[in-house]
Amino acid sequence: MPNTPTLATLADDLECGRTSARKLVDECLAKIADASGEGARAFVHVDAEAAIEAAEAMDRLREVKAAPSRFAGIPVSIKDLFDIRGQVTRAGSRALDDSPPAEADAPAVARLRRAGFVVIGRTNMTEFAYSGIGINPHYGTPKGAWNRKAGHVPGGSSSGAAVSVADGMAHGGLGTDTGGSCRIPAAYNGIVGFKPTQRRVPLDGAVPLSFTLDSIGPLARSVACCAALDAVLANESFVSLQPRPIKGMRLAVPTTVALDDLDEAVAKAFERALETLSRRGALIERIEVPEFLDVGVMIAKGGFVAAESYAWHRYLIAAKGNVYDPRVSMRIMRGESLSAADYVDLVGARKSLVARAAVRLAPYDAVVMPTTANTPPRIADLADDKDFARENLRSLRNCTLINMIDGCAISLPAHREGEVPVGLMLAAAGGSDRRIFELAAGMEGAIRG
Secondary structure (H helix, E strand, C coil), X not given: CCCCCCHHHHHHHHHHCCCCHHHHHHHHHHHHHCCCCCHHHHEEEECHHHHHHHHHHHHHHHHCXXXXXXXXXXXXXXXXXXXXXXXXXXXXXXXXXXXXXXCCCCHHHHHHHHCCCEEEEEECCCHHHCCCCCCCCCCCCCCCCCCHHHCECCCCCCHHHHHHHHCCCCCCEEEXXXXXXXXXXXXXXXXXXXXXXXXXXXXXXXXXXXXXXXXXXXXXXXXXXXXXXXXXHCCCCCCCCCCCCCCCCEEEEECCCCCCCCCHHHHHHHHXXXXXXXXXXXXXXEEXXXXXXXXXXXXXXXXXXXXXXXXXXXXXXXXXXXXXXXXHHHHHHHHHHCCHHHHHHHHHHHHHHHHHHHHHHCCCCEEEEEXXXXXXXXXXXXXXXXXXXXXXXXXXXXXXXXXXXCCEEEEEECCCCCCCCCEEEEEECCCCHHHXXXXXXXXXXXXXX
């Protein structure tokens, strides 16, 4: 995003004394509190006092050359799915209001704190993370960054996380991604969202949607920002990101499923980005990926998400189903009709899918496709359940393909200034995270030209 601070520029400013952690936190808190902004809907809880105390502690540590990392003191937001010590984790719902406060931070939160990041607050989300749209009837729906007067959806399920970053209420967001919940809101708000290889970041301390597909990832303003946050979340050493030259990149465009039923603006921005990459020397091949056809069959009855969410929710929904968003509870209840045999079949089918997709994609550095088939719909246009279901599926479809093959992926803004936001997704088989970051860093400045 042009003319907006990145983690690197903020770290430099902190190191050189051009700003302080306290100042950064005060600025974020002011934006959250601005009645004309989206703070009241993007956040479900803001712990201003604790954030100020943490910021002042980081400033003192920096003064004596003891800051835990160069990013110490930078405010980040935490999706309401994660445990934060002393706070109730509601997962965007009212059904967990009477839950006890968490006794410990989730590992992902603890790792951010250990690096010195300041937790500014808990962000709003789709209830129990079960939608790619981002509407929440309990806490309100934050309007996406695009054409705010018209009221477009923020994308889900990490809706508040994306809006917090896009609006400068935080400088990074912690999200989750089961079928696109980091990448979709990133695409809809013109920022960057990353879904790591699932096994790299522990899922403990986060309310599950699907333990088979859930991943924990960052939302931020640049590829390098996401790479830095990802290293912290995965407990890996931070290594400066080296962008790959576009010339010689081997990119595959899947013609199976991923290009179906695209909004005109999505198709236009995507093809323009491909032309730019090709002109600069990328080797782009359009290929069939028949494995993607299997995904629709596997999720037809609700798939892993319905089965595993029902297993987690079945007692809670029996007791408090009346307070759930009906659009969420209806999808969870699909899991009730899935048998053990159905689930065993799913596990076997996915194991085969992951292996076959890895072979199919091995000759390429990455596959490239639109992050979502649609541009962000208007909130007012989704009052009808059929319209909501259609657009929700269009938002989730391409991202879900990557979760199902156990891959890693990043969404980059591909639109020009003033255009409706469109995300371009780079993805590869699991374990290719570093390569995806290098490729994305190499092209992020070019594809919006």
